[in-house]
Amino acid sequence: MTFNKNDVDFSNLKRLSPQMWAWGASGDDDLRQLIDWINRGDVQYVPERLRALRGKVFIKKLFNWDEAPTWPIIPPLRLADHINKRTFFIRNKLAPAQFWVEAGTLIALSTEQRSRFRIELAKEEKMQNGEEPLLVDSDRVRLTLVRPETFGDSDESRLYxxxxxxxxxxxRQANAEFEFGAFKGGFAIQSLVDTKGITTSYPTLQSSRDGEVWEL
Structure with missing residues (x-):
């Protein structure tokens, strides 16, 4: 990525981890000016799916390393890198032993087994610098069940x-899309009891955000 405007030269933006970025700039104030332009809407190359971030990006100056507080400004977080088209296990944040798993034609919850899922943007986005984009809460996404290759049937199945x-x-149903942010309260747990008295629980998409929080 390279951005040039007036006297600002901002280039080589790279994402090193879910929390850390690196860039190259010719001036000390280039990053602040770039963020100002993003927030004001002056930067035309910002993708449509990221325009909701306008007005929400800020910058804070850090002290020199020998004058800084003894604790990290950005504490390390144990989280996956939410990149388009990558595969994940999905579990309940408050009950980490509870995973999404294939159960016949449905996706159920289990503390003994788990399935892997691919998450991808419903609308294909162009890669930036040869890299797939980072997923944000407002993205419309689709899920694909990814089975181990040892299974006799199809290795992958789109979920609806x-x-x-x-x-x-x-x-196959009419809808296969939902907002990526639905993993934060958009899927509730529905439990059903069959004729044998066996209870099975399912993640269920709902319109409100008062459901469970799910980790990837």
Whole structure:
């Protein structure tokens, strides 16, 4: 990525981890000016899916290393890198032993097994510098169930949202998209008891955000 405007030369933006970025600039004030232009909407190359960030980006000056507080300004977080088209296990943040798992044609919850899922943007985005984009809460995404190669059937199955129950299913439905931010409260837990008295719980997409928080 290279950005030039007036006397600002901002280039080689690289994301090193979920929390750390690196860049090259010719002036001490280039980054602040770039963020000002992003927030004001003066930077035309910002993708449509990221324009909700305008007005929400800020910059804070840090002291020299020998004058800084003894604790880290940005504490290390144990989280996955939410990059488009990568695969993840999905678990309940408050009950980490509870994972999403394939159960017939549905996605259920289990403390003994887990399945892997690919998360990708519903609308294909161009790669930046040969890298897939970072997923943000407002992105419309789709899920694909990724099975181990040892299975005899298809290795992958697109998941759909059941129009009546909100459960995830491999049966083709009208809708296969939801906001990436739905992992933060958009999927509730629905438990059903069968004729044998066995209870099965399912992650269920709902319109409100008072459901569970799910980690990737």
């Amino acid at each position: 949202i059941d129009s009546n129950s909100g459960r995830l299913t491999t049966y």
